[in-house]
Structures are given as C-alpha cells and as structure tokens.
Amino acid sequence: MKELVVISGKGGTGKTSLVASFSVLAGEKIMADCDVDASNLHLLFNSSVIRQIPFYGLKKARISEELCVKCGDCEDYCHFGAIDNSFVDGLSCEGCGVCKLACRAGAIEMVEHIAGQIEFSDTEYGPMVHARLGVAEDNSGKLVAEVRKMARQIAEDKNYELIITDGPPGIGCQVISCLSNADLVLVVTEPSRTGIHDMERVLSLVEHFDGRAAVCINKWDISASNTGEIEDICYSKNIPVVGKIPYDMTVYNALKNGIPYIRKKDSPASTATLGIWDSLLKML
Ligand code: SF4
Numbered sequence: 001m002k003e004l005v006v007i008s009g010k011g012g013t014g015k016t017s018l019v020a021s022f023s024v025l026a027g028e029k030i031m032a033d034c035d036v037d038a039s040n041l042h043l044l045f046n047s048s049v050i051r052q053i054p055f056y057g058l059k060k061a062r063i064s065e066e067l068c069v070k071c072g073d074c075e076d077y078c079h080f081g082a083i084d085n086s087f088v089d090g091l092s093c094e095g096c097g098v099c100k101l102a103c104r105a106g107a108i109e110m111v112e113h114i115a116g117q118i119e120f121s122d123t124e125y126g127p128m129v130h131a132r133l134g135v136a137e138d139n140s141g142k143l144v145a146e147v148r149k150m151a152r153q154i155a156e157d158k159n160y161e162l163i164i165t166d167g168p169p170g171i172g173c174q175v176i177s178c179l180s181n182a183d184l185v186l187v188v189t190e191p192s193r194t195g196i197h198d199m200e201r202v203l204s205l206v207e208h209f210d211g212r213a214a215v216c217i218n219k220w221d222i223s224a225s226n227t228g229e230i231e232d233i234c235y236s237k238n239i240p241v242v243g244k245i246p247y248d249m250t251v252y253n254a255l256k257n258g259i260p261y262i263r264k265k266d267s268p269a270s271t272a273t274l275g276i277w278d279s280l281l282k283m284l
C-alpha cells in the first residue's frame with residue numbers, strides 16, 4: 001500500500017482542487033482529508049457522512065465543589081491561568097495535571113474531553129476519512145495522526161493499494177504529523193515570492209524527516225521567471241518537478257460548481273494534471 005501526501009507551504013495554492021482531481025483519476029483508493037482546521041475536500045464530491053466517532057484531546061481538570069476547601073493552591077500552581085476562584089476555564093486548561101498534584105484535598109480530577117469528530121464518508125470516488133476540530137481546540141497533530149490511521153485501516157480492510165492524503169498548509173505540527181511514513185510528498189506551489197519562500201520551508205521540513213518529495217507548480221504562467229527559479233531550486237535539491245499547471249479559468253468554474261476540475265476534459269489544467277498524475281504513479 002502506498003500513501004501520497006499532498007501539501008503546500010501556504011494556503012490557496014490549489015492543493016485541494018488537485019487532490020480532488022487525483023481522486024477522480026485514481027482507481028481503488030481511500031482519501032484522507034488531513035487539513036483538519038479547514039476540511040473542505042468533501043465539498044468537491046457528492047459525499048455523505050456514514051459514521052462519526054469522537055476525537056478525545058488532552059484531558060482537562062475538573063474541580064469538585066463538594067471536596068474543594070478553597071485554599072487557592074491550584075490557582076497558584078497553574079501556569080496557564082486556567083483556574084479562577086476554584087473554577088477551571090476549559091479553553092485555557094492545557095491538561096498538564098499540575099493542579100491535581102497540588103490539591104491536597106483531592107478535589108481535582110482529570111476528565112476526558114471531546115475535542116472534535118472524525119467522520120467517515122462515502123463519495124462517488126470512494127471512501128473518505130475527514131475530521132472536524134472543535135472551536136478553539138488544538139492538538140490538531142494528534143487528530144491528523146488519527147485520520148491517517150483510520151484511513152490506513154480502511155484501506156487494509158478493503159485491500160486498497162493507495163491512500164491520497166490532502167495535507168494541511170504550512171509547516172506546523174499538522175504537517176509534521178502528515179509526513180511520517182508517507183511514500184511520496186507532493187508539494188504544490190505557485191510562482192510568487194511568498195510561494196517560493198514557503199515551498200523552500202516545507203521542502204526543508206520534508207528533507208528533515210527523510211521524506212521523498214516532488215513539486216508541482218500551479219498557475220506557472222503567471223510568472224515564468226519565478227517558475228524558472230522554482231525549477232532551479234528543485235534541480236539543486238534533486239527534487240523532481242512533476243508538472244506545471246497553467247492558469248485556467250476552468251479550474252475556478254469547476255470549483256464554483258463544486259466538482260473536481262479534471263472532469264472538464266481537455267482543458268489546459270486537466271491536460272497538465274493528467275501528466276502529473278502519470279509521473280506520480282511512476283514515482284509511487
Ligand atoms: S487546590 Fe484543591 S482544595 Fe485548593 S482551591 Fe484548588 S481544588 Fe480547591
């Protein structure tokens with residue numbers, strides 16, 4: 001079984017549109033949407049959620065009114081300012097457990113805390129695992145790991161040979177969580193100064209974790225000179241540029257209609273994407 005992880009140094013590079021198009025082109029596979037802060041791959045498919053399971057984040061402190069003698073020790077020990085007058089603010093509590101150790105009255109317990117939902121959907125292109133993180137919740141790296149684990153489990157059960165993972169943008173813990181054991185990491189970039197800078201950062205991250213990377217340049221023709229610079233950088237790092245997608249209004253029209261743009265056959269973007277997919281399959 002192989003896993004293709006698609007990431008970008010920043011948001012708005014067209015990563016999810018590309019993943020949706022790959023999902024149309026691939027045979028038996030499962031999709032994993034690991035952009036858990038802004039999960040939207042399902043918006044490009046006819047999909048329906050068939051199952052949900054809670055995602056438990058770090059446990060949070062809870063103070064028993066009956067046992068608390070209002071000594072204030074827990075408030076003094078909490079470095080996150082999460083306790084005020086024997087009341088725990090759940091949004092500020094980091095679940096470190098120090099208050100429980102400090103409380104001589106035994107009034108504090110650490111309780112399970114639902115931080116989001118993992119969802120399983122059926123789509124016209126195969127099964128998909130995605131997730132929703134609760135408002136103001138963090139620990140998203142752990143949630144990404146869970147989504148990938150569930151997707152792998154389903155792929156194993158169904159004997160599928162491919163997982164296509166829509167990774168998060170940036171270089172934070174969610175991305176790091178996406179890189180472990182990925183067979184190939186496709187970095188989607190665009191030829192702007194920020195695009196180049198962010199691509200270099202994310203490529204360094206992949207390199208740091210001994211990942212295998214390829215690069216695809218979206219809207220390459222908005223700056224041929226910057227595209228050339230991206231190709232030079234990739235050449236110097238021995239990273240293949242597997243394709244360049246031209247600026248194409250077909251992509252925006254497809255996005256507007258909630259469909260993967262590859263379904264608009266013979267458009268410049270679709271033709272380029274077919275070539276990219278072919279190259280990725282060879283690399284996988
Ligand atoms: S340390 Fe325990 S007894 Fe003291 S205020 Fe906190 S919860 Fe109450």
Ligand code: SF4
Nearest residue numbers: 078093094096097099
């Ligand atoms: S678990 Fe840690 S962060 Fe949460 S209230 Fe207790 S001391 Fe503060």
